[in-house]
Amino acid sequence: MSKERKIRVLVAKPGLDGHDRGAKVVARALRDAGMEVVYTGLHQTPEQVVEAAIQEDVDVLGLSILSGAHMTLFPRVKELLEENNAGDILLIGGGIIPEEDMEELKEKGYAQALFTPGIPTDEIVEWIRNAMESKTSSA
Amino acid sequence: MNIVEGLIKGDRRALARAISLVENEDSSKNEILKGVYTHTGKAYIIGFTGSPGSGKSSLVDKLVSVIRREGLTVGIVAIDPTSPFTGGAILGDRIRMQEHTEDKDVFIRSMGTRGSLGGLSRATKDAVQLLDAFGKDIVIIETVGVGQSEVDVVKNADTTVVVLTPASGDSVQTIKAGIMEIANIFVVNKSDLPNADRTRTEINLMLDLDNKKKEWRPPIISTISLTSEGIEELWEELKKHRQFLEEGDRLAAIRRERVKREIVDYMEHIIKSRLWEKISGTTLFEKTIEKISQRDLDPISGAEKVLERVNLDNHEFPE
Incomplete structure (x- = not known):
């Protein structure tokens, strides 16, 4: 049995949009990269997402947002993570997010990385692996 | 061990973390399981x-x-x-x-x-x-x-x-x-x-x-x-x-059976890892493998021969 620490990721769809094709593609890619991916399904509140992230003890929380509500949802999720003493969970996301909003979200620390349509899934895998490595080596 | 304390006190994050540590076979696994047992x-x-x-x-x-x-x-x-x-x-x-x-x-x-x-x-x-x-x-x-x-x-x-x-x-x-x-x-x-x-x-x-x-x-x-x-x-x-x-004692009997299986599992695990520590890499072990590969010895006799040296018969088990 390998004692290699498995990376756990929660892929969540907060808010009202009902399109989870992208979320599923990403979930599948992460699975194929050897990660354990918890998928929550559609229409989650930020409270539900954060509670699930805590119970599942994930390393990474990925939000998929296509509704345009990213400037509300990312800050709210981040805030709830901090409130619940879970600010160490890496918060990333994807969806339809304009350039300037991406800058702002990253600058203010509401998202550590954002992946918009067209980005190869390998890049997401790479990013998570690198982030996990620097996290564990600094810990 | 504060993760155990946290868990007992009802901290959900501690519980979640404890499950991960145990699932990942972390070095703290045994301490956590020992620590919580009386509360189960x-x-x-x-x-x-x-x-x-x-x-x-x-x-x-x-x-x-x-x-x-x-x-x-x-x-x-x-x-x-x-x-x-x-x-x-x-x-x-x-x-x-x-x-x-x-x-x-x-x-x-x-x-x-x-x-x-x-x-x-x-x-x-x-x-x-x-x-x-x-x-x-x-x-x-x-x-x-x-x-x-x-x-x-x-x-x-x-x-x-x-x-x-x-x-x-x-x-x-x-x-x-x-x-x-x-x-x-x-x-x-x-x-x-x-x-x-x-x-x-x-x-x-x-x-x-x-x-x-x-x-x-x-x-x-x-x-x-x-x-x-x-x-x-x-x-x-x-x-x-x-x-x-x-x-009656049906539930108690079921749970006693479970405990028995558990302790046997742990004993097997401990014996296995201790034996392995002693045996792996030794010349005797390597030579025996070689003999079995050459068909000079069968694996059953080989295992018996290796274990003879560990002296399993040496210990009387107290009643």
């Missing part, structure tokens, strides 16, 4: 098993609503398959358990099988203990979707529920030697589908064929998760089975 034994453990898509997660979701109405707290361990090729997994049981994600008295944990073949993951038993120590009144294990012979759940649950669907009616006969034997309660889910009655009848016929007179005949409950039909009845039957086990 209070939870009642219910196992749900059945084929993929039979509706286990939805059923558990609805059942939890009924249980919560009685004020009881619930822990759920839900298992999904790990890929044998990449080691990855999609854990999707939460999708069906939406009703309780904001209820702080329900704790849901998804686990990948991680190479285990009996329908559970290797750390399921440990996760159940941690939820028990955390103070959950009821702990529910939901197995990975199973075929016929993955029956590990019965070793870990006090009451085992086998979930079937009308579509499986024809195959009831064929699967009866495997999971059909472990049910304390049968559920025919999706019973609004055609042939639900036939499935019930076939289960009944199968139970009639049992010539050993049993004190508990598994009841068959028809449910429809979508409309919550039959869920109250299922909970009533679960309580009845618990009551049945708690009469």
Whole structure:
């Protein structure tokens, strides 16, 4: 049995949009990269997402947002993570997010990385692996 | 050990972290399990098993609503398959358990099988203990979707529920030697589908064929998760089975058996790793392997020869 620490990721769809094709593609890619991916399904509140992230003890929380509500949802999720003493969970996301909003979200620390349509899934895998490595080596 | 303290005090993050550490075989695993043990034994453990898509997660979701109405707290361990090729997994049981994600008295944990073949993951038993120590009144294990012979759940649950669907009616006969034997309660889910009655009848016929007179005949409950039909009845039957086990020393006997299996497992594990430390890499061991490869020696005699040197007979076991 390998004692290699498995990376756990929660892929969540907060808010009202009902399109989870992208979320599923990403979930599948992460699975194929050897990660354990918890998928929550559609229409989650930020409270539900954060509670699930805590119970599942994930390393990474990925939000998929296509509704345009990213400037509300990312800050709210981040805030709830901090409130619940879970600010160490890496918060990333994807969806339809304009350039300037991406800058702002990253600058203010509401998202550590954002992946918009067209980005190869390998890049997401790479990013998570690198982030996990620097996290564990600094810990 | 503050993770244990946190868990006992009801810190959800500590519980979640403890499950990960134990599941990842972290060096702190044994300390955590030792630390919580005296706090365990209070939870009642219910196992749900059945084929993929039979509706286990939805059923558990609805059942939890009924249980919560009685004020009881619930822990759920839900298992999904790990890929044998990449080691990855999609854990999707939460999708069906939406009703309780904001209820702080329900704790849901998804686990990948991680190479285990009996329908559970290797750390399921440990996760159940941690939820028990955390103070959950009821702990529910939901197995990975199973075929016929993955029956590990019965070793870990006090009451085992086998979930079937009308579509499986024809195959009831064929699967009866495997999971059909472990049910304390049968559920025919999706019973609004055609042939639900036939499935019930076939289960009944199968139970009639049992010539050993049993004190508990598994009841068959028809449910429809979508409309919550039959869920109250299922909970009533679960309580009845618990009551049945708690009469006399049936439950105590089941749990004693479980403890025995546990201590044997741990002893085997300890002996194995100690032996391995001594033997691996030694010339005697390498030479023996060589001899067996050359067909100069058979593996059974080889094993006996190597173990002679460890001197297993040297110790008298105190009565």
